[in-house]
Amino acid sequence: MAKELLEGNEAFAEAAVRAGVEAYYGYPITPQSEALEHLSKRLPELGRAFLQAESEIAAINMVYGAACAGARVMTSSSSPGISLMQEGLSYIACSEVPVVLVNVMRGGPGLGNIQPSQGDYFQAVRMAGHGDFHMIVLAPASVQELIDTIVLAFDLAEQYRTISMVVADGSIGQMMEPAELPPMRPVRPPERRPDWALTGARGRDANTITSLYLGADNLERVNLRLQRKLQTISENEVRGNEYEADDADLLLVAFGTVGRICQTVVRDAREQGIKVGLLRPITLWPFPTERIAELAEQVQGILTVEMNAGQMVEDVRLAVEGRCRVAFYGRMGGVIPLTDDILPELETLAAEVSGTEEACNGD
Amino acid sequence: MATEDIPANMKLVYSYPASLTEADTHYCPGCTHGIIHRLVAEVLDELGLQESTIGIAPVGCSVLAYNYIDVDFAEAAHGRAPAMATGIRRVSPDKVVFTYQGDGDLAAIGTAEIVHAANRGELFTTIFVNNAIYGMTGGQMAPTTLPGQVTTSSPTGRDVEEAGFPIRMAELLGGLPGAAYVTRQSVLDVRGIRRAKQAIKTAFRTQLDGLGFSMVEVVSTCPTNWGMAPQAALDWAKEHLLAYFPVGDTKVSEAVRALMKG
Numbered sequence: 001m002a003k004e005l006l007e008g009n010e011a012f013a014e015a016a017v018r019a020g021v022e023a024y025y026g027y028p029i030t031p032q033s034e035a036l037e038h039l040s041k042r043l044p045e046l047g048r049a050f051l052q053a054e055s056e057i058a059a060i061n062m063v064y065g066a067a068c069a070g071a072r073v074m075t076s077s078s079s080p081g082i083s084l085m086q087e088g089l090s091y092i093a094c095s096e097v098p099v100v101l102v103n104v105m106r107g108g109p110g111l112g113n114i115q116p117s118q119g120d121y122f123q124a125v126r127m128a129g130h131g132d133f134h135m136i137v138l139a140p141a142s143v144q145e146l147i148d149t150i151v152l153a154f155d156l157a158e159q160y161r162t163i164s165m166v167v168a169d170g171s172i173g174q175m176m177e178p179a180e181l182p183p184m185r186p187v188r189p190p191e192r193r194p195d196w197a198l199t200g201a202r203g204r205d206a207n208t209i210t211s212l213y214l215g216a217d218n219l220e221r222v223n224l225r226l227q228r229k230l231q232t233i234s235e236n237e238v239r240g241n242e243y244e245a246d247d248a249d250l251l252l253v254a255f256g257t258v259g260r261i262c263q264t265v266v267r268d269a270r271e272q273g274i275k276v277g278l279l280r281p282i283t284l285w286p287f288p289t290e291r292i293a294e295l296a297e298q299v300q301g302i303l304t305v306e307m308n309a310g311q312m313v314e315d316v317r318l319a320v321e322g323r324c325r326v327a328f329y330g331r332m333g334g335v336i337p338l339t340d341d342i343l344p345e346l347e348t349l350a351a352e353v354s355g356t357e358e359a360c361n362g363d
Numbered sequence: 364m365a366t367e368d369i370p371a372n373m374k375l376v377y378s379y380p381a382s383l384t385e386a387d388t389h390y391c392p393g394c395t396h397g398i399i400h401r402l403v404a405e406v407l408d409e410l411g412l413q414e415s416t417i418g419i420a421p422v423g424c425s426v427l428a429y430n431y432i433d434v435d436f437a438e439a440a441h442g443r444a445p446a447m448a449t450g451i452r453r454v455s456p457d458k459v460v461f462t463y464q465g466d467g468d469l470a471a472i473g474t475a476e477i478v479h480a481a482n483r484g485e486l487f488t489t490i491f492v493n494n495a496i497y498g499m500t501g502g503q504m505a506p507t508t509l510p511g512q513v514t515t516s517s518p519t520g521r522d523v524e525e526a527g528f529p530i531r532m533a534e535l536l537g538g539l540p541g542a543a544y545v546t547r548q549s550v551l552d553v554r555g556i557r558r559a560k561q562a563i564k565t566a567f568r569t570q571l572d573g574l575g576f577s578m579v580e581v582v583s584t585c586p587t588n589w590g591m592a593p594q595a596a597l598d599w600a601k602e603h604l605l606a607y608f609p610v611g612d613t614k615v616s617e618a619v620r621a622l623m624k625g
Contacts, residue, residue: 022454023450023453023454025449025450049453049454051449051453053446053479054475054476054479055475057443057446057475057476058443058446058449058475058476058479059446061439061440061443061446061447061450061476062446062447062449062450062453063450064437064439064443064446064447064450065419065437065446065447065448065449065450065451065452066450066451066453066454067450068437068447068450068451069417069450069451069454069455069458071454071455073450073454087440088440088443091439091440095437190454190455190457198417198435198436198437198451198455199417199435199455199458200414200415200416200417200434200435200458201413201414201433201434201435202414202415203414206429206433206434206435206436207435207436208429208435208436208437208438209436209437209438210420210429210436210437210438211438212426212427212438
């Protein structure tokens with residue numbers, strides 16, 4: 001299939017269609033409503049389910065229901081809408097049904113604005129709802145990667161019976177780029193839905209899908225099972241992209257749109273003689289902790305750049321465990337840090353760490 | 364006694380429903396949930412729906428309904444059963460879906476979900492158990508608690524100036540175009556129980572024929588949290604609850620009327 005000029009939101013919606021999504025339930029919110037609009041046209045013409053819900057709360061519970069029925073289902077929203085969905089996400093996580101959702105992040109807190117942001121990092125990786133659970137969190141940096149991660153998100157959600165969230169900021173959702181859509185997958189017929197699904201107890205005992213486990217021992221057993229599953233995901237599903245990291249003295253860590261900008265920073269800095277590399281996590285959970293720990297042995301300093309007040313940098317520091325200096329540069333409110341903003345921060349870090357070395361050598 | 368042991372001149376008129384498990388319920392003595400569960404199970408049996416039905420349990424006393432009604436079941440977040448039912452039904456067009464909800468679940472925290480599901484004419488059936496109180500959390504005021512009724516969170520009685528009047532959900536939902544069959548019944552005596560069963564059957568048949576949303580509100584009791592003996596609770600409900608929540612249909616579409624005649 002040839003490359004076409006595609007807008008991010010429509011591209012991920014169409015990628016979901018081609019990945020075999022059977023139902024979409026959502027609520028309009030900027031900057032991702034183009035996805036809902038695209039699916040309102042596409043899904044009915046393919047005989048699949050589309051419904052504009054009365055709220056994000058209803059939407060996520062419709063998704064929960066369809067997932068319990070064994071259908072491939074998704075929703076998408078933006079930051080304030082995801083906050084409303086958190087109740088449902090917690091129930092879904094405990095019930096272990098596969099769900100895909102997309103958060104096209106916008107500026108917050110509160111109603112914030114509709115500019116691109118990465119302010120929901122903590123919400124996505126640490127506190128998607130009450131109780132102990134994690135979602136698989138995928139962070140694409142281009143329209144093509146957005147398309148590819150949607151397809152991957154469905155596969156991972158079903159493989160692990162978990163939630164896959166794709167986090168894109170508003171700029172990826174709204175930008176147009178040449179990209180290639182995947183081929184159309186056949187939709188799984190209803191008679192081939194998983195054996196745990198609620199399909200009517202014909203010729204078998206009734207299935208129950210619940211997140212209620214009365215008794216401490218009972219619920220602890222469920223939690224231990226969930227934690228084992230999350231451990232397996234952590235061991236097998238870490239994804240990231242490295243650029244000029246092998247011989248680097250300094251490392252940039254950034255995801256999504258900023259990760260992409262930092263690739264330009266690496267090129268510019270290397271022209272100035274600063275040997276810097278980039279690690280761009282594609283999975284924010286599970287986080288590339290081990291790889292960052294390895295690189296922290298190699299480099300003298302790490303600069304984490306984000307479109308927030310400093311969220312992923314905490315995970316970077318937990319991975320580094322003091323092996324090298326970790327600096328942070330961030331912009332908020334929808335301001336995108338540009339090459340000219342980031343480069344001086346990198347120069348400052350370079351000066352600091354070389355100063356430290358000299359100071360150490362002088363002792 | 365096995366069915367084959369019944370003498371030729373007698374017929375079986377009463378048996379344990381196949382759609383009801385034999386588990387002992389966790390309900391309090393005198394609670395009417397057991398009766399309503401049984402009515403649902405009998406209707407599912409009589410319509411041959413046990414193997415094609417998916418139930419949604421609420422948050423409330425009937426949170427464990429799936430232990431008693433023997434069909435596929437999901438357990439919803441508080442008030443969200445109609446949204447879950449919508450999600451399931453739209454990807455399962457050949458299945459039968461019902462929600463079983465209490466008054467806090469349906470008429471307080473889940474008001475938006477039930478109103479919009481009914482308005483869209485979603486093809487599922489709701490069994491709405493109204494006993495005018497929050498049972499599971501210990502007897503707090505419900506949206507259907509009567510004016511002046513004492514609860515653990517309205518210790519001097521429901522003050523309508525502060526808390527508003529009780530909501531009549533059957534009337535509210537019956538006014539929506541998508542609702543095909545909405546009725547209020549009771550399980551306070553034998554006659555009421557028989558009529559409630561008939562209504563539950565009509566509601567499921569409404570769904571089977573694709574006629575629109577259907578709901579049976581069932582006026583019920585909560586002896587424990589009302590602080591009454593079971594019989595006294597039934598008497599109190601007849602005198603006071605039925606005065607505010609009268610039994611009767613609030614919506615019967617023309618298609619449902621034809622179904623009821625036919």
